[in-house]
Amino acid sequence: MMVNESADQLYNFALLDEDAKREIRRSLLKAVALPGHLIPFASRDLPIARGWGTGGLQITLSIITPDDTLKVIDQGDDESVNAVNLRRLIHRTTGVATTTDTPAASLIQTRHRIPEEPLRADQILVLQVPMADPLRWVEPSLERAITMHGETDYGKMWVYLYESVVRAGDLRIASQYPVIVNHRYMMDTTPIPRWDVPKLHMAETLYLFGAGREKRIYAVPPHTPVEPLQFEDYPFRTEYRPGQRCARCGAENTFLTSHFVADANGGRWEMTCSDVAFCAKRQGEQRDR
């Protein structure tokens, strides 16, 4: 049993009891062995509500060790309410060091984003997932969806993509872009934007996905092919626009979000890096120069 002196001794290390952690780790092993396949798990009650990251949190709590350095992001921001509270909960029950610097972290729990800085083989990224099954859009029955996954019966999902081109003139799927993992299972990349989807392909890092409400775990192990669904004449594209630029740090190759900046004239919209820690780091480097 792991103990850390600086953790709150009222709780077991990492809050969950050891049996719960063991059960989640078993599901994680299955998930890594079958890349992209949805593995059911018990999904315990936690002191946060369903939909606030319980899936990701349970994965983090069951794999964290006292030597880890933790980073938690929500919408690309380390300082948003959700990120701050999850980080405080994990820190209080484990006593691990926390950071906002991506290269310094060994374990990163995230929602909506994969950090801009490239991840390494010794890091693990845990994603909080709202909707686990990509077939949810075309097949409401869970039982039939499981059969469809088993038989690689993804025709309906391709029709969904076809309809997207017919209706919008392009593959307009903002997040939850469907991908085929390891040439076998169709997986939802929820909740990351298209921008981050190529980062899953043949990555150095282990990606773990947890959906607490839906009680499912899935994974993309390192060096696994991840191919987005696309047509030959309508290829998959990220949100990149030529000439785009962050208004704060000037980065030209990052995922941007719009912010409203109030000033004397009433205010204006600004496009800035979604990865706030990365943006701040670049701004600091520019000041030092």
Next chain:
Amino acid sequence: MLHFVLNDRVNNVIDEDWILRVDHLYKHFGPTCADCHQLTGPTQGRSHCPRCGTVWACVDVNLQLAKGEVLGIVGESGSGKSTLLQMIHLAVQPDRGHIWYRANGETAHDLTTLNRYEARLFRNTHLGIVYQRPELGLNMRFSIGGNVAEKLLLAEWRHFGRIRARTTELMVKTELPPERIDDEPPTFSGGMLQRVQIAKALASRPAILLLDEITSGLDVSVQARILDLLRRIQWEDRITMLLVSHDLGVVRQLARRTIVMKNGHIVEAGLTDQILEDPQHPYTQLLVSSAL
């Protein structure tokens, strides 16, 4: 068709050039008992066993389908003809018996040995099916184009432009207005939806087209136009068809050869004209005399 042996009308044997052969096929639903076979069948006039309640949908069904021919299966409701079609469509697993498939003189394959994944692949590439009710064959939330494209997408077509072109071509072939490619099924009439189903079934150029009561529920003039369309497709593509219907008029118009089913058994088989002009089995006589 000339290989047909006239004096053997029940076991209609064509030794050469067959594409599909059904051997001693059985299917029942229920627990079965020792007396089932004595208490059911056309002579008893029932397919459910009065002792144990088992329904015998197909009992010792044999048939052969020659390449390019249209075979009709007639019979009343509950005679087992739809169950037979579903078994050939590999949607229902038979209890016993074999379904042999042989394409272009290759070695024959027993379709009953395929696992679910292989069966799905076979269905997508070699079979096309048209149901009586369009809701069974079409997804009402997708557009007409999407429904037809589903078969092409399953066959690994990944070029949107080519999929659109093929879908339009199929719509023209089935006499659907190509400009309505992006409309949704609920905005189409019943007869048009049957055309959409036919277009979808033909999309992957299947070897066998299965037609399950496709004109039931349509008015007579629409019915006639659908039959004209099928006759034209059969003439142009030389496609093999299995036509299930309770309507002797439909079978007479399309099928060269016909099988009559009653209570899960084949009671008579032969050339359609022969069966209609000179029915041998009492049930067929009743069927012919009651029509019109």
